[in-house]
Amino acid sequence: MKTKLLFIFACTFMFGQDSLSQDLKLKSAVITFNPAKIAKNTTGINLGVFDSYQKQKINGINLQINPITLLYPLLPQAIPVPSEDEVTVILNGIHISTGGMMDGAKLNGLGISIYHHARVTNGFSANLFNNTSGILNGIHVSGAANNSEKGAGITFAFMGNYSEKFTGLQIGGFNEAKQMKGLQIGFVNKSENLKGIQVGIVNNNKNGRNFQLGFWNKNTKRTLPILNF
Numbered sequence: 001m002k003t004k005l006l007f008i009f010a011c012t013f014m015f016g017q018d019s020l021s022q023d024l025k026l027k028s029a030v031i032t033f034n035p036a037k038i039a040k041n042t043t044g045i046n047l048g049v050f051d052s053y054q055k056q057k058i059n060g061i062n063l064q065i066n067p068i069t070l071l072y073p074l075l076p077q078a079i080p081v082p083s084e085d086e087v088t089v090i091l092n093g094i095h096i097s098t099g100g101m102m103d104g105a106k107l108n109g110l111g112i113s114i115y116h117h118a119r120v121t122n123g124f125s126a127n128l129f130n131n132t133s134g135i136l137n138g139i140h141v142s143g144a145a146n147n148s149e150k151g152a153g154i155t156f157a158f159m160g161n162y163s164e165k166f167t168g169l170q171i172g173g174f175n176e177a178k179q180m181k182g183l184q185i186g187f188v189n190k191s192e193n194l195k196g197i198q199v200g201i202v203n204n205n206k207n208g209r210n211f212q213l214g215f216w217n218k219n220t221k222r223t224l225p226i227l228n229f
Contacts, residue, residue: 026056034064051099053089062091066099069114072129079117081134081149087119100127136163145172160186175200180208189214203228 028041034048042058051064079102087105095101097113104118111125121133127142136148136155146155148163155161160174167181175184178192189198193207203212205219210229212219217228 032056032058051097051101053101053103055088057090058093060093062093062095062097064095064097064099066097066114069099072099072115079115079132081132082117082119084119130157 026039026041028043030044032040032042032046034046034054035050035052036054039054039056041056042060042062044060046058046060046062048062048064049066051066082103086103088103089101090106091104092108094109095107095111095113100113100115100117101107102117104116106120107116107118107123107125109123111121111123111127113125114128116125116127116131116133119134121131121136121138121140123138125131125138125140129142130144130147131140131142132147133151134149136146136151136153138153140146140153140155142157144157144159146157146161148166150165151163152167154169155163155166155171157172160172160176161170163170163177163180165179166177169182170177170180170184170186172186174188175186176190177184177194180191180194180196182196184191184194184196184198184200186200188202189200190204191198191206191208194205194210195208196210198205198210198212198214198217200214201216203214203217205212207220210219212228213226215225217224217226219228222228
């Protein structure tokens with residue numbers, strides 16, 4: 001059943017994406033629509049359904065309606081950061097959607113949606129479920145999780161945050177970073193190499209200079225309750 005739902009869900013994002021290459025010079029319009037038979041760049045407002053983006057650039061306001069958003073939690077596996085071959089839209093401005101991006105190249109600005117998957121996200125985003133970005137800079141709030149390969153700024157998620165390399169503040173139920181400079185606040189904080197502070201119930205850091213405040217703290221030097229450094 002989940003496989004069928006995934007197929008139906010994915011198809012709504014696939015049609016129209018094999019049109020004009022982003023390398024070609026596209027015509028621009030003040031008002032554009034998605035999906036469209038011929039892709040156009042937008043300088044103004046883009047209106048669409050099913051979040052079916054093409055290889056285009058949108059400068060301004062992007063408004064999308066996706067009536068099948070409730071299928072998103074039924075996907076059998078997490079959606080990774082889209083590859084360079086998969087990405088479509090570059091959006092500079094305001095993005096508001098009852099769905100979200102599945103294959104965004106870049107979002108610079110303000111994003112409010114149910115979910116978000118892009119190679120680069122800069123600015124502010126608020127997502128009901130999750131934000132998955134290769135590069136994630138700015139302030140990002142998600143109901144489930146924020147995931148990034150590299151990031152800087154503030155990430156807040158009720159379930160947790162994960163980043164390969166992050167500079168700034170992580171706030172969530174479970175926070176994890178391989179390389180971290182800054183502050184982690186959560187029930188469980190974990191890092192491979194942290195230069196900064198961990199505040200939580202359980203704190204674990206393998207390398208780096210850090211200060212830990214919590215019920216149980218562990219680093220390369222010692223394991224202590226309450227305070228560790």
